[in-house]
Amino acid sequence: MGEVRRHKRHSEGALHIGASTPRADAYAKVTGAEKFAADYYSSDMVWAGVKRGAAPHGVIKGIFTDEACKAPGVIAVLTHRDIRGSNRQGVVRKDQPVLADKKVRHCGDAVALVLAEDRETLLRALDLIRLDLEALPGVFDVEEALKDGAPLVHEDNAGGNTLLEAHIQTGDGLTAFERCDEVIEGRFETPWQEHAYLETEVGWAQQQNDGKVVIVASTQTPFRDRAEVAEAIGLDLEQVRVIAPYTGGAFGGKDGITVQTLLALAALHSNGRPVKMWWEREESFIAGTKRHPTRLYYRLGAKGDGVLHALAARLYFDTGPYDHLGGVVMTLALEHAGGAYRIPHALLDAWCVYTNNPIGGAFRAFGVTQVTAAMEQMMDMLAARLDMDPLELRLKNALTRGEKTCVGVTLTGSTGLVECLERVERHPLRTERYAWKAAAGPFKRRGVGIAALMHAAGYGTVVPDYANAKIELTPEGKIRIYCGVVDMGQGNASANAQIAGSILNQNMDSMELVLPDTDRTLPSGSASASRCTYTFGNALIGAAEILKNRILQKAADLLMAPSTDDLTLAPGKVVNRATGAQIPLSRLGRLMAESERTAISHFRAPVAKDRLDVTDELRLHGLGHAVISYGAHLAAVEVDEITGAVEVVSYLSATDCGRALNPQIYEQQIHGGICQGLGFALFEDFRVEQGTVKSPDLATYIIPTAPDTPNMESLPVELHEPTGPFGLKGVGEIATNGPAPAVANALADACGIRMFRLPMTPERVLLALRGRETR
Amino acid sequence: MKIDFRLNGAAIQVDCAADRRVIDLLREDLGLTGAKESCGAGECGSCAILVDGEGKLSCLMLAAQLEGREITTVEGLASEGRLHPLQEAFVEKGAVQCGFCTPGAVMASLDLLRRNPNPARAEIREGLAGNLCRCTGYQKIIDAVEAASKIMQRRERP
Amino acid sequence: MTQVLLPRALDELWDFLEEDPNTAVYSGGTDLLVNLRGGRINPSRLACLERIEEIRGVRDAGAAVFIGAATTHTHLLENSLVSSEFPVLTKAIRVLASPAIRNMGTIGGNIVNASPAGDTLPPLYALDAEVEIVSRKEAKRMPVSDFIVGPGRVRLGANEIVKGVWIRKAPEFNVRHFEKVGLRKSQACAVASLAAALSLSEGGKIERARLAWGSVGPTVVRSAEVEEALLGRELEIQMLAEVARLVERAVSPIDDVRASAQYRRIVAGRLLLRLAESGCKN
Numbered sequence A: 001m002g003e004v005r006r007h008k009r010h011s012e013g014a015l016h017i018g019a020s021t022p023r024a025d026a027y028a029k030v031t032g033a034e035k036f037a038a039d040y041y042s043s044d045m046v047w048a049g050v051k052r053g054a055a056p057h058g059v060i061k062g063i064f065t066d067e068a069c070k071a072p073g074v075i076a077v078l079t080h081r082d083i084r085g086s087n088r089q090g091v092v093r094k095d096q097p098v099l100a101d102k103k104v105r106h107c108g109d110a111v112a113l114v115l116a117e118d119r120e121t122l123l124r125a126l127d128l129i130r131l132d133l134e135a136l137p138g139v140f141d142v143e144e145a146l147k148d149g150a151p152l153v154h155e156d157n158a159g160g161n162t163l164l165e166a167h168i169q170t171g172d173g174l175t176a177f178e179r180c181d182e183v184i185e186g187r188f189e190t191p192w193q194e195h196a197y198l199e200t201e202v203g204w205a206q207q208q209n210d211g212k213v214v215i216v217a218s219t220q221t222p223f224r225d226r227a228e229v230a231e232a233i234g235l236d237l238e239q240v241r242v243i244a245p246y247t248g249g250a251f252g253g254k255d256g257i258t259v260q261t262l263l264a265l266a267a268l269h270s271n272g273r274p275v276k277m278w279w280e281r282e283e284s285f286i287a288g289t290k291r292h293p294t295r296l297y298y299r300l301g302a303k304g305d306g307v308l309h310a311l312a313a314r315l316y317f318d319t320g321p322y323d324h325l326g327g328v329v330m331t332l333a334l335e336h337a338g339g340a341y342r343i344p345h346a347l348l349d350a351w352c353v354y355t356n357n358p359i360g361g362a363f364r365a366f367g368v369t370q371v372t373a374a375m376e377q378m379m380d381m382l383a384a385r386l387d388m389d390p391l392e393l394r395l396k397n398a399l400t401r402g403e404k405t406c407v408g409v410t411l412t413g414s415t416g417l418v419e420c421l422e423r424v425e426r427h428p429l430r431t432e433r434y435a436w437k438a439a440a441g442p443f444k445r446r447g448v449g450i451a452a453l454m455h456a457a458g459y460g461t462v463v464p465d466y467a468n469a470k471i472e473l474t475p476e477g478k479i480r481i482y483c484g485v486v487d488m489g490q491g492n493a494s495a496n497a498q499i500a501g502s503i504l505n506q507n508m509d510s511m512e513l514v515l516p517d518t519d520r521t522l523p524s525g526s527a528s529a530s531r532c533t534y535t536f537g538n539a540l541i542g543a544a545e546i547l548k549n550r551i552l553q554k555a556a557d558l559l560m561a562p563s564t565d566d567l568t569l570a571p572g573k574v575v576n577r578a579t580g581a582q583i584p585l586s587r588l589g590r591l592m593a594e595s596e597r598t599a600i601s602h603f604r605a606p607v608a609k610d611r612l613d614v615t616d617e618l619r620l621h622g623l624g625h626a627v628i629s630y631g632a633h634l635a636a637v638e639v640d641e642i643t644g645a646v647e648v649v650s651y652l653s654a655t656d657c658g659r660a661l662n663p664q665i666y667e668q669q670i671h672g673g674i675c676q677g678l679g680f681a682l683f684e685d686f687r688v689e690q691g692t693v694k695s696p697d698l699a700t701y702i703i704p705t706a707p708d709t710p711n712m713e714s715l716p717v718e719l720h721e722p723t724g725p726f727g728l729k730g731v732g733e734i735a736t737n738g739p740a741p742a743v744a745n746a747l748a749d750a751c752g753i754r755m756f757r758l759p760m761t762p763e764r765v766l767l768a769l770r771g772r773e774t775r
Numbered sequence B: 001m002k003i004d005f006r007l008n009g010a011a012i013q014v015d016c017a018a019d020r021r022v023i024d025l026l027r028e029d030l031g032l033t034g035a036k037e038s039c040g041a042g043e044c045g046s047c048a049i050l051v052d053g054e055g056k057l058s059c060l061m062l063a064a065q066l067e068g069r070e071i072t073t074v075e076g077l078a079s080e081g082r083l084h085p086l087q088e089a090f091v092e093k094g095a096v097q098c099g100f101c102t103p104g105a106v107m108a109s110l111d112l113l114r115r116n117p118n119p120a121r122a123e124i125r126e127g128l129a130g131n132l133c134r135c136t137g138y139q140k141i142i143d144a145v146e147a148a149s150k151i152m153q154r155r156e157r158p
Numbered sequence C: 001m002t003q004v005l006l007p008r009a010l011d012e013l014w015d016f017l018e019e020d021p022n023t024a025v026y027s028g029g030t031d032l033l034v035n036l037r038g039g040r041i042n043p044s045r046l047a048c049l050e051r052i053e054e055i056r057g058v059r060d061a062g063a064a065v066f067i068g069a070a071t072t073h074t075h076l077l078e079n080s081l082v083s084s085e086f087p088v089l090t091k092a093i094r095v096l097a098s099p100a101i102r103n104m105g106t107i108g109g110n111i112v113n114a115s116p117a118g119d120t121l122p123p124l125y126a127l128d129a130e131v132e133i134v135s136r137k138e139a140k141r142m143p144v145s146d147f148i149v150g151p152g153r154v155r156l157g158a159n160e161i162v163k164g165v166w167i168r169k170a171p172e173f174n175v176r177h178f179e180k181v182g183l184r185k186s187q188a189c190a191v192a193s194l195a196a197a198l199s200l201s202e203g204g205k206i207e208r209a210r211l212a213w214g215s216v217g218p219t220v221v222r223s224a225e226v227e228e229a230l231l232g233r234e235l236e237i238q239m240l241a242e243v244a245r246l247v248e249r250a251v252s253p254i255d256d257v258r259a260s261a262q263y264r265r266i267v268a269g270r271l272l273l274r275l276a277e278s279g280c281k282n
Ligand SMILES: Cc1cc2nc3c(=O)[nH]c(=O)nc-3n(C[C@H](O)[C@H](O)[C@H](O)COP(=O)(O)OP(=O)(O)OC[C@H]3O[C@@H](n4cnc5c(N)ncnc54)[C@H](O)[C@@H]3O)c2cc1C
Pocket: B041, B042, B043, C024, C025, C026, C027, C028, C029, C030, C031, C032, C033, C034, C049, C069, C070, C095, C096, C097, C098, C101, C104, C105, C106, C107, C108, C109, C110, C111, C112, C113, C117, C118, C119, C120, C160, C161, C162, C163, C187, C188, C189, C190
């Protein structure tokens, strides 16, 4: 538990910034040795599982557990009555019960918790629990939910079914449309997107003899989890320890509580035995969070020469019955609603709405994916109306450093949208597009589409976005990094090794990583918001520099050098360049006191300085970011006229990523984001009818497989970001935003149809093609 | 029920319920947690193992079926601390992100390369069609299998 | 705990089946174990057929070919007799599920599972295949279209299993086409599929036609009307588009989570258009 990760192989030279060093975690993962939360088993282990309400909305009249309790092999059956704490969890607003008490508000609500000797017994016992639910009318549509008289999801919520609403006006707002030569309108719908990480929600927990509950969980947020768990079930903060191994994928779906509280509760009732909970795929689909579905009304006005003039948008987000991160997601979407364009006048309205649908939550790119899908299609529709080239239209309106977005945020950091667009403009996929399109085979139509992207990183203006890095020279002479931010697969732990290794001039063999553990590493915020390497990396640079100075000073003392001037770190040792004398790090490690060979550094991310005319609540939800990455994407698609299937043949992206610390990891992030974005664009249709999930598994919820994925080219546009570690900006999310609009624009280019509803399934495409024929 | 088979090169006898899923036998009883379970229904490929050299899904096999078979899991590939060329290529080419799909993808690739030692990229994609990966967008996995096939062929040839 | 039996010969299997009539047989388990997990079936014992040599492999029987029920899809894909005599079957299996499922799943399982989306079924219907059913006492054959009576429903009595399928060689067909429409390119359940075997004359006229559609009705659909309408015509788009109208009337699809009935109906017809490409080549 909480072991230190050491790394075999790659003994070649010292680590350095800008090298495609293979990831530190790859070796253990490729041999099957890496222990994910899912891989924790112990003898004497108890299996815990959840009985869910399975109704979208209802009053709980009774929970009958007697039969289940009596079943052989059942250790305990718990309900809300067994919870001593607040029984509420949530990141911003604590509105979600751990175990439902008065009502169930969606099909996945947990009602009872069962502990059993093995999984078969557990499943049988869950079946024996009977619920008496009085059905209530549900509310399943965002706009219906806002009407007077709609059933209320939370009777005590002051705003009715409104979780959060926001209105931003800049310039002259709506009146500016009167001065536009062209006005384009569109109504867009985007579906839920399921994270579908390969490792479903899972954890392991045990109460120690001293009463402390240790939780090993697949989570992005160990420190926040600890506080939530403690409060919800009535423990002191010190009585909870959360350990976060590498996750088997997270993408925002583990940004907050999944199994953690339930596991801790179970551990309090298992007589000290370890407890494991692992959601099956179907349970993960029903109970886990999803990308918020949205309905987006857009109106975009421009002058006859293509200069954007006014934007109006109404954005509706369906958060299901709980906030989770709904308000924050909506706010980030709002900030990106007008894209990276100069639009002097805007009126933006947004609502995040409670319903009895599945829970909306964080998903890679956090609301920006949805609004970009709409805005970037609007740009192409406008280009078509003006008979302008879509890329030229974007270049004409692209923001540059020092300018303001349509919500009034000034772009103070490096701003590379123009450069990204120019890279795409010069690429053969664009320059040779006419010839490529003309070469389509029988029953095929080809098209090329682009999209321009921006994505802000970090928590925004109010919530402190900080990290605390700790680094140690061990008595064995290794460099140990105490990672405060979870590595959910994106490689930030490796990036940490690379950052510290390059400063201390050590190779990968000398690096040790301690993964996040609330008892051992320091609080550094969530693994989310494209902030992991940016924020923690900056803190780590500070800590590594301190350690470097201490090591050199100690070495100078021991080598009796007059100063540290001639001393330099080399892999495994310190060398005196003047005398050739050397001293191994292992010796220094043994001779230095723990306080001397350990260094800590704090970093707090900069925030936007603009004084925006918005509510404090909106600021609290994050409005106004300072560090932003940019991108331009191009999709080349082939449409089959017989079936309506859209194949993405090639995909190009150019990303302003600041500096790519490790180009291989940079590409990994871009590829992964594009692939998820393509899923969102073409395949992924999480179906819910009247609150009931109709695509409950991977046989019905379709994600891209290897043959569905095109060859991707991912050009880095390395514009130095002055505030970033070695000039880096986070790129964990931005790529997810491009595929939906780029593919939709390519589809329009190929056959003149525009899809206002995602995903663009063969059925929708074929029916649209037929509709166009008959028109 | 007593079941005799070979596991990663060594003869083994287990005593377990005949209908125990092979994935559970491996992970829970034998401590081999390399094979992962992501769906339990054949959709994801993360539980793939080799049975007499063929790629199969351990979530859709019952323990009794192992009788007399030769089983290889991802733990059985590296020998004396040296990675199998395919594993080596996954590491070098950046095919591993969260890594949860990795053991299954490696096993499926072995099945593919045994049948088709020199696959084209499109054939590699087809060969991995049953292995869902949510992190990589597959491209670097394809790169890795392509690179490994070249190395493995060179080693085959005297 | 459910007992799992591993008979090595049919005689051993009959003993097991007679001991306990609630014994379910399976081969690859790629349907059965998924159903077991979903709680849709509850057999008292399981008998795995994968080690019964008599029902595995491909045998050339002169005018026809016998394929043992427990032959895996991978085996069929790699079998040269199958790919030379029945390329339409090979084409279908190439897009069936994923490599690992093809290594496990069998043609017998696909037939008895009798899903309207079973990918070997349209080719087997188009090839007029016959299913051989055996019990301890008797062996009989019937056309696959008689054997399958509805989704998941087949004419199989107690203590009977499918031994294999017989397919008559039909060298006269010179166009052999299979296309599956799914929601993604691979590992996709068919939303509609078409298997076609046609003989074209030297002059490009259709002399014989057998077509079968998957996933657009409770069982695979064949239509005498459609097949007749093709006779004597050339494979060109206008003609195929006309016949597509007949197809739309011949099929009886339903709405489900994967696609609407409307889409399935339209696509079932439009899949014919692809044959125009074969026409050009010929
Ligand atoms: C992820 C996944 C994807 C799939 N994709 C596809 C696809 O794309 N196309 C497709 O067609 N299918 C697909 N399938 C379904 C399945 O793989 C095929 O139907 C396969 O051919 C079944 O063969 P099996 O040997 O595994 O059947 P089993 O599961 O062993 O048996 C299936 C049924 O047939 C019975 N049975 C089996 N053999 C006999 C016999 N000889 N005599 C009498 N009864 C018998 C069993 O009792 C059971 O009811 C998929 C399945 C999965 C899990």
